[in-house]
Amino acid sequence: MNLIFLGPNGAGKGTQARLLQQRQGIPQISTGDMLRTAIAKSSELGKEAERYVTAGDLVPDAVMIGIIAERLQQPDVQSGFVLDGFPRTIAQAEALEAVLAGLNRRLDRLIYFEVSEGTLVRRLSGRMVCRAAGHIYNDHSSPPKTPGICDMDGSEVYHREDDRPDKIRRRLQVYHDKTEPLLAFYRQRGLLSVLNAEADVEDIYRSLMTMLAPQVRR
Numbered sequence: 001m002n003l004i005f006l007g008p009n010g011a012g013k014g015t016q017a018r019l020l021q022q023r024q025g026i027p028q029i030s031t032g033d034m035l036r037t038a039i040a041k042s043s044e045l046g047k048e049a050e051r052y053v054t055a056g057d058l059v060p061d062a063v064m065i066g067i068i069a070e071r072l073q074q075p076d077v078q079s080g081f082v083l084d085g086f087p088r089t090i091a092q093a094e095a096l097e098a099v100l101a102g103l104n105r106r107l108d109r110l111i112y113f114e115v116s117e118g119t120l121v122r123r124l125s126g127r128m129v130c131r132a133a134g135h136i137y138n139d140h141s142s143p144p145k146t147p148g149i150c151d152m153d154g155s156e157v158y159h160r161e162d163d164r165p166d167k168i169r170r171r172l173q174v175y176h177d178k179t180e181p182l183l184a185f186y187r188q189r190g191l192l193s194v195l196n197a198e199a200d201v202e203d204i205y206r207s208l209m210t211m212l213a214p215q216v217r218r
């Protein structure tokens with residue numbers, strides 16, 4: 001199944017995409033994780049992207065479209081994927097359609113994670129991720145068993161620089177201006193499903209499974 005998860009930062013897209021990958025074997029493609037890895041390695045892409053990511057701005061469309069076009073050709077995503085963090089602009093959505101058409105594939109569904117601004121700010125200010133693989137924790141609701149250490153791979157768990165309050169506001173503004181118009185784009189194509197993402201992780205996962213049935217096994 002070829003899916004997009006869309007919603008503001010902190011809506012729970014990454015958490016649910018990881019669960020779907022672990023439990024259903026549908027690979028997560030997180031452009032944010034790809035960029036953070038590139039920045040940590042100081043690769044060409046990392047050097048180019050770092051100032052945008054740190055400021056909470058979008059990396060230019062041409063760069064992101066190139067990354068996704070390449071990623072979608074890799075063998076592990078040939079029988080399905082969840083795009084988490086892409087597309088974020090209309091230009092990216094149009095390019096994605098073209099890339100998929102070129103591969104003789106199409107999107108099955110876009111899941112929109114609907115959540116209030118209060119919940120977003122609370123989740124983001126507590127969010128922590130691990131250095132090695134981006135596993136997600138939360139100070140308030142799901143801290144790692146040993147403080148500061150990832151349960152899954154033992155790497156350091158840290159607060160993302162762009163989850164600071166001033167950066168959160170900037171990223172939500174960018175989301176409203178650039179990404180929200182995608183709702184109308186995908187509604188027009190009959191691909192939009194709205195998921196209530198206010199509840200806790202397992203409740204949201206259950207709603208997601210109901211929404212995706214019968215295409216996935218529970």
Ligand code: AMP
Nearest residue numbers: 031032052053057058059064085086088
């Ligand atoms: P995320 O982990 O999805 O919140 O992404 C972190 C940051 O990476 C964003 O604030 C952007 O700076 C950058 N980024 C991730 N995906 C994209 C994208 N599709 N287009 C532009 N910038 C992106």
